[in-house]
Amino acid sequence: MSISPRGCFDKNERPFVDRETYIQALREALNNLDQKDYSVLVYYGVGGIGKTSLRKELSKLLEKHKESHKNLNVIWANVDFSIESHRQMDKFLIILKNQLHEKYGVKFHLFDIGHAVYWRKVNPQLPLLKDSYSEGSIVTDLLDTFGGLVSINYRSIKSIVESAPDRFKEWALKRDEAIANIVNMEAAEIEKKLPIFWANDLADYLNFTSSSAVIFIDTYEALWESHRGQGNFNSKDKWVRDLVAELPGVLWVICGREALRWEEVDEDWNNYLEQQHIGKLPEKDAVDLLNICGVENEEIQKVILDGSKGVPYYLDLAIDTYNTIKKKRQPVPADFSGTRSEVFERFIKYLDKQEIETLKVLSAPRFWDYYLFEALVKKFNTGYPLTSFSDLGNFSFTSRNHDGKWYMHQLMKEGLQEYQARELRERVHRFIFDYYTEKLSNIDVKSVTEEHKTALMEGFYHAKVVLKTPELLKWLIASSKTFDDAALWSFLVPLYNEMLRIQEMELPPEHPDIGATLHKMAWLYKDMGRYKDALPLYQRSLEIRKKVLGLEHPDVADTLNRTAWVYFEMGDYKKAKPLYQQALEIRENMLGPEHLEVAKTLNGLAVLYRNMGKYEQALSLYLQSFEIRKKVLGSEHPDVAKTLNNMAVLYRNMGEYEKAVLLYQQALNLREKVFGSEHPEVAQTLNNMAILYRRMAKYEEAVSLCQRSLEIKENFLGPSHPSVSHALNNLAEVYKEMGKCEMAVPLCHRALEIREKTLEISHPSIAVTLNLLAGIYGSMGDYKKALLLYHQALDIRKKMLGVEHPDTAETLNDLAKLYRNTGESEKALSLCHQALDIREKVFGTEHPDVAETLNNLAEIYESIGKTEKAQLLYQQALDIRKRALGPEHPDTAKTLSSLAGICKKNKAPNFEN
Incomplete structure (x- = not known):
């Protein structure tokens, strides 16, 4: 074995020669730190040109600079973006934090x-x-x-x-x-806000110790890996710019292959960026390096210089080769002649067979740890001693990360991959693909870890090599299902973007697999609440599938079904309904009336009818869907829970609260059992149960459920997801009914802000929040604001839902109350009668909402002195509320009290209670 420190310097001690221009740039930047608000020093150049070596040398220079400038206290840390996890903002901050604490006690x-x-x-x-x-x-x-x-x-x-x-x-x-x-x-x-907290902490230390700080970032171009040409170029490093902006007076040294383009975002960056292009190493400096490392023969030096073309990576490789040969014999010029590829081959030639075979297999993964190293050595029988694992670090082209993972220089990886037979290369990638795929088996949806995420990312990386494009898509869909179920949608989007990029390069534009990937990407965006992003992807997928598969294919029905759901979420019920009906017809014809896909469309159509106020039609469809799902899947499947939840919402809207409570509890138990207690599906049921308890006047229970639902949704979906606005709205409504209007107003405004950003301005959900906010302002006596908001809500509801929808009746009823409070009785009576007509037509005569309108109408008649008419209406409202809500409900008590008061006015000795 020839593994040993190579020559008078190992790779960590190999001297750095000259590059004085670039070193002087750092000195000047340090000396001028107090002259600028921000300082960003950029070194850029092609791969292998020596940026990383320069960065390491600059770190050493900082220490020397501190020694010669006793009054200057400089702290520094570095991060390398060649390691994929380091490109994540939170990991980036933690790595820097740990370095600064360990070295300086920050x-x-x-x-x-x-x-x-x-x-x-x-x-x-x-x-x-x-x-x-x-x-x-x-x-x-x-x-x-x-x-x-x-x-x-x-x-x-x-x-x-x-x-x-x-x-x-x-x-x-x-x-x-x-x-x-x-x-x-x-x-x-x-x-x-984590970057702001981090920046505040560092600023506190710098101010207290009168110190300066330098942050090095290497391999900056890796932020754009696999994302070139996708979206705004400058959006990929926005978080870095934002962090720099939080830390005036800190010097940032960034090394990458390209100059920064921050001035495209804000011209002010021109005042703070200094960009240094790194060219090839001058011949004199290259000769100095060779002499220091013991390569003193001038003829050998000349051959090495011709082959390396001044690129430090190839100089390092030539020095490694020289030291390897010298272990066996005296090197000669012929050992180093040829092109760069020949320099590489010459280096390989003088390694032991065990080293060569091990480096070959290690060139396939993006990184390795001991366990992957051991698996590869054993599988491919390279003969390398497992006990010599750490000796691999003696090569100039390997480096170890702080978390124990090992990385190989990209140029060496490429050389080793080209050097080996294609069959071996594919077998190694296949083995590593299987290695990571195994780690993805039997993952619990409630316990997805960073290790699992790494396994999916690395598995996909190797799958791109060993699988053909159709098989790659199948693998990705199957392997990402658990991550999808765990609501890790934003993690999956880049993988599917890469999948689509590969397909568009290799397949015709109307290939069905492209349709499938578009469909899946739209699905992810839909789950993230990004409906405007999802819709064009679904539409493109539908166009491809219709053309390639035919109008009656089940996949066409699937895309129709999901496009309908997006239109439903966007509040465009007119476009959603025919799409659902087309999907249902195709599925019943092609799959049979008891297929699960039929149940899915029945469920979606039922939700649509429920929101359109067509409750009887909705209930019939829900029951059909429930029976199919229970028969095919069993009574404890998540899809059964979904139907139970939807039926509970319907019964709640129909005023049948006891049935609703029972169904909600069944759905909640099922979802917690399957997904765990912190999943968005659980949050949905909690939110719906809170609405029910609010209607039943169980306010403390409702608040608790609302808050739990809101926390889960924000944690999983982010603070701007449309589903978060539902929870905010619901909590605001509970506070309103509890008389805590000052707590309800900011919640409502936040819900409205989310909905206006993510939905069309005429979306029914915006009307819901406007109506609620109007009611809150009305309760606070601000009738002018309330009137404006009610009319905005009414306009949207009439336009989007129709004049006979229950939500339209709700706004008419609430607007009538407002006009009663402002003394405009004629307007109040007209609106209240319109609301009563709609509600009786939609709900029948025994619904709590009908009782509410009767009670409201009675109050108006009482206010204008028509007490006998009022007494009759109060009695009708009381009868309905006792039957629907029970004698102990606050609404029942309220009507009973109003009836008693009016009977006293009318001098009626008895009234029916």
Whole structure:
């Protein structure tokens, strides 16, 4: 075996020669730090030109600079984007945090608090681990005191601060408001602000110690890996720009293959960017490097210089080759002649067979750890000793990351892949593909980890090599299902984008597989609430499928069904209905009347009819869907829970609350059993149950369910998802009915903001929030605002739902109440009679909403002195409410009290109660 330190320097000690121009740029940037608000120094050039070596040399220069400038205290840290996980903002911040703490003792208390609160909100069932936080962190103290399941709140933090040193108390006093805000934020809001917390912590340290900071980022171009030409170029590194903007006075040194284009976003960046193009190493410097490393023969030097063309990577490889040959004999010029590829081949020639075969197989993965290394060595019988695993680090082209993973220089990877037989290359990729696919088997939807995400990403990477495009799509759909079920949609979108890119390069534009991928991408966007992004993808998929598969194909029906659902979510019921009907007809004809796909369309059409106020038609369709699903899937399947939930909503709307409660509880039990207690499907049922309890006047239960539903939705879907607006709306309505209008108003405004951003301005859901907000302002006595909002809601509902829809009746009824309160009785009576006609026509005469309108009408007649008419209407409302809501319901009590008062006015000795 020839594995050993190579020559007088190993790869970590190999000298850096000259590049004085680039080094001077750093010196000047350091000296001018206090002259600019922001400083970004960029080094860019082709692969192998020496950017990473320069970055390492600049780090050493910083230490020397500190020694020669005793009054200058500089701290620094670095991150390499060649490691995929480092490109994620939260991982990036944690890596820098850990380096700065370990080297300089920088405390990131605010960031740690934010990160810990976020973790507890997102993973309430899992304990926090001390390993995630550095020694001396406030979170470490919290865990020592209260344990891993600690509730991180203002009180618990203060209890730690009280026993802390004075310096810590000063910090806590300064950041008191920030601490109080963090613990009350929702998880999604905390996640957005983590970079700000991190920046505040670093700024506190720099100010207290009068220090400067330098942050190095290497392989910057990797942020765009697999995403070239997709979307706005400058959107990929927006989070980096935002972080730089949070830290005035910090020097950022960025190394990549291209110049930054930040001035395209904001011309002011021209004032802060200094961009240095790195060209080939000058011949004098290359000769100096060779001499220092023991390659002193001038003829050999000349051959090496001709072959390397001044690219440091090839110079390093030539030095490795020289030292390897020297172990066996004296090198000669002929050992180094040829092109760059020949330089590579010469290097390989003088390695031991075990080394060559091991490097070959290790060139296939994007990275490896000991377990993958062991599996590859054993599978391909390379003969390399497992005990010599760490010796691979002696090569100039391998590097180890802080998490124990090993990486190979991209140019060496490419050379080794080309050097081996195609058959071996494919077998290695196949083995690694199988290795990661195995890790994806039997994943619990409730316990998807970062390791599972890595397995899917790496499995997909190798699948692209070993699978043909049709098989690749099948594998991706099958392997990503659990991640889809776990609501990790944003994680999956880039994989499907890459899938579509591959298909569009290799398949004709109307290939059915392209239709399938478009369909799946639309599905993900739909689940994310991005309906405007989903719709054109569904439409394109539908066009392809109709043309290729024919109008009666089940896949056409599937896309029709899902396109209908998007139109439904966008509030365009007229476009949704015919699409559902087409899908149902195709499925019944092609699959039979008891197929699960038929049940799916029946369920969707039932939801549509329910929202259109056609309850009898909706109930009939729900029952058909329920019977099919229960028969085919069994009574404990998630789709059965979905139908139970939808039927419960219908019964709630029909006023049959006891039936609704029973169905909701069945649906909730099923969904918690299948998905766990923190899934969006569970949140949906909780939200619907809260609406029911609100209608039953069980307000405390309703608030608790609303808050739990809202937290789950924000954690899983993000703070701007349309589904979050449903939970906000519902909670606001509960607070309104409890008389807590000041708590309801901001919730309503936030719900309206989300809906106006994600939906069309005439969407029925916007009308729901406008109507609710109007009611709240009316309760607060602000009739002018209320009147304007009610009319906006009424216009939308009439236009989108029709004049005889129950929601239109709701706004008419509420508007009548407002006019009664402003003394405009004639207007109030007219609107109230319109509402009563609609409700009796839609619901029949025994529904609670009919009772509400009768009660409202009675109040209007009482206000204008027509007490006998009022008494009759109060009695009708009371009879309905007693039957529908029960004698103890607040609405029943309210009508009973009003009836008693009017009877006293009318001097009626008895009334029916």
